[in-house]
Every structure is written in C-alpha cells, then in structure tokens.
Amino acid sequence: MITLENVSKSYSMGAPALNDVSLHIEAGEFVFIVGDSGSGKSTFIKLLLRELLPTSGTITVNGQDVAKLTRKAIPKFRRNLGVVFQDFRLLKDRNVYENVAFAQRIVQTPSKQIKKNVPSILSTVGLAGKYKARPKQLSGGEQQRVALARALVNNPPILLADEPTGNLDPKNSWEIMKLFEEINAKGTTVVVVTHNREIVNAMKKRVITMNKGVIVSDEKEGTYIDEN
C-alpha cells in the first residue's frame, strides 16, 4: 500500500530531512511513526501527500509512483488519503456539517448523497448532535473529531494523521485513538505520526522510530524508544 525505496529528501540547506529511507506498509496496517523534532516525520507525511518530491528514491502509494504524478493527477491521488492535522485545520466560518460536507463537495458528491453521508460519519465520530456548532464552540477533542470526520467522509483507503493528539488532553487523546482503531478495524490503513509516548506504548501497534532522517527501529508491536 505504501512503499518507500531508498528515499532521501534534502532541503537547500542543512542535513537531509530523510536519508535513504526504505519501508513498506501493508493495506489495513496501523503504524505509528515516532521520533523527536527534526527526525523527519513531517517530511515523511509531506512526501506521502505529494506536497514534496523526494530528492532521490521511489515512493509508491496505492500502486502509484508519487514522483510520476502529473499536476492534474495529484487531486485524484489525494482523494485516497484522509489527513488529520495537529491544529485541526477546520473552516472557522462554517459549522460542523458544512466542514464535513465541504470535503464531499470537492469530490463532486451529489447533494442527496452528501445529506446522507455527513450525518452518518458525524455519528461515527460521536458528533451527531453538534452538526450546527461552529469550530470555536467546540472543545479541542471535538474539533479533532470533526477533522477526522472530514478526512473519512470520502472513504479513503489510507488515513494519515500528523500529531493528531498534540493539542488534546489525555482523555480526548485516547478517544481519538480509539476512533482510529475502530476505523482501522474496518480496513482503513492508518499512519499516525506522534510524540505521544503513553499512547504508543499502550496500543501495541507497529512502531517505526526515526532519528535525524533515518529509521532506527521498526517493530511489529513496538514501543516508543527514546533516542536521546
């Protein structure tokens, strides 16, 4: 499903953000990518989203060589990736329903279908009763659920989460992680970049640890290894 072969990414200055990284993630896996700041985790996500191109090596997502995508093909490619960010990235001037429906409008889902899909996904993330609320009327955990609903409403086969619990308290963090687990159980591949040691250690999932742009460990039921 996701394959990196000898991938390096260098910015104009300094050491490479990723240095000769190779890994493979199977369809339906749940993977944590952990590491300190500057370890290359965010670059990894950006490369998967085709926001950046690798300096060398090959990245294959859903059978597509990311570097070979034409500009026109990128939107279609991204529709197979649900994304959740640390800062939620919700549209502040729209309510919960509209934030989720927005993702469906982009892929030109018929209005009738949107009216069915949005309430359904909102109930999956536990926000059925709050569809009229604006983001600022919601707690951090609720905002992240909205972001998750938006990421999932188009049924992507892969969910990428970049520090999804970074702005949440432990209770909300756990609730979000449980949702990820439920989604994964339904067959979606979940890749979570995180700093949250407690959650990583408790969930017993595959853990890929990065440090200074290289993979230092890759364990099936791993734990958060402190590299410092």
Added chain:
Amino acid sequence: MRISTFFYTLKQGIINIFRNKWYSLASIATIGACLVMFGIFYSIVMNFQYMVKGAQENVAVTVFFEEGTSEERIQEIGSLIQARAEVSNIRYISDQEAWDSFKDDYLGEYADGFPEDDNPLEGMSNYEVYLNDVSMQKNLVTYIESIEDVREVRKSELTANALTDVNGLISLVSIGIIVILLAVSIFLISNTVTIGISVRKEEISIMKYIGATDFFVRSPFVIEGILIGLVGSFLPLVLLYFIYNNVIDFLRDKFSVLSNMLQFLTVQEIFATLIPVSIIIGVGIGFLGSFVTVRKHIRV
C-alpha cells in the same frame, strides 16, 4: 460540473465579493468608470460617424456639359455615370430647375425683378452625382472628366474630408483612453482577487489536501471577477441611458443653427450595440483579471 457544484461555486464567489467588499466596490467603480468613458466615447464616435455619413451623402459632384450638347447625349452621359460602382444616386437638374432653385435660395422676393422667360442660368443644366463613399470621389471625377461633351466637373470634398479626419482623431483618442482604463480595471480586479486569496489561504490549503482540482479551487475567484465585471458594466449602462437623451436635447437646443448638421442617433440605436459590448468588456475584464491572478497564486 454538477449543478450543485456550480451553485456552490457561485455562492462562494458571491461570498468572496462581500468578504472584501471595499476592494470589490473599488473594482466595480473602476470598471464602471471605464465603461462610462467607453460609452461616452462610443456615443460620440458613433454620432460623429453618423453625421459624417450624412454629410457625405450630401456631397455631390456636379457635372456640366459643353454648349449645344443634345438631350440624347446628356442622357447617355447620365447612363455612363450611373453605371459606376461608386455612384449611389444621380439627379438631373435642368437649367430652369437650377434657376428656380437659385431664386428660392438667394433672391426671394427680388426674383420678381427678372423677366419670366429670362434664365440667366441657361446652358447650366447638370447632373448632381452622389457617392457611396466620399473617398472614391477623385476616381469618379477623373472618369467623368474623360467623357466627351463634359465641360466641367465640380467637386466639394473639403467638408467631408475634414469631418472624416476629425472622426479618425476622436476614434484614436477614445481607443487610447479606453485601453488605459481597461488596464487600470484589470489591475484593480487582480488586487481584489489577490486579497481574496490571501484571506482564504487556509481554506485553499485544506482544499488541496482533500483533493480539490485546480478548477474547483479557482472557480469561486473567477466567478467573483466575472460578477464584479458584470455589476460594473450594468451601472454605467443605466447611467448613460438616462443622460444620453438629455445631452442630445441640450445640444440640439444650444446649437439649433446647426440643426442640418447635428443629426443624432437615438438612444435605442446606440444601446443596441453598447449593451452587449459593455457587458462583454465588463465580464471580459473581470474574467481576465481574476483568471490570471488565480493562476499566478494558486498552484495545486
């Protein structure tokens, strides 16, 4: 594009306009000013052309014959001239008609002093030849002069030529001013759209992550530009509609001495072309200004 997507895009375009209402108003005002100027110059040029055409229609070449030329020969000469492509109309004036007309125009009651059977203009029968296009006058005159039994050809191209020259000058100045105003309008729309884009930067980046196509991201901004152009083109049309007749009445009143020369087009005749052209220009400026800006700022 789905109908629902179209309406969504349209709604977002309208929201954009209200989000940056001051810039939108500035853009509408600039397009409006540009099109008011365009409308004014267009009306001036069209009316001037109309007057020039009228004047040209009155410019005749007068053909006189050698003394003793027979009626049959005069008719023959008439047929030869009539057959020419540049001739729109030809009229025979007998020497009696010429004298009657002179009496009416210049002598009035003093004409009674002339004996009735005395015609000082005897032998001055002529053809008045009217042209399709006054610029062809020289060719025609050369041809007529070459016809046997033609004594003299009188031409009066000065007035029509002067009118044509002034008309050309006004057209050139108008085009210059309109081009400058169009450039200013495009610049302002471009600024409005740039601000719209910067305000919605986060939304655009979210759209890109979710997989929106270039078309979907750009459309609301292009719609915004088109709507600004459309509104900007309607306002000057309404304004011009109301002032046109007043200005024409004022000119007719003020320059009543020149009533023969001052022939104006009706507001309907002017607007038959001005409405579609103004809308096309307004929408065109809006589309161009926003499309180019959006292409520059949004790389998906």
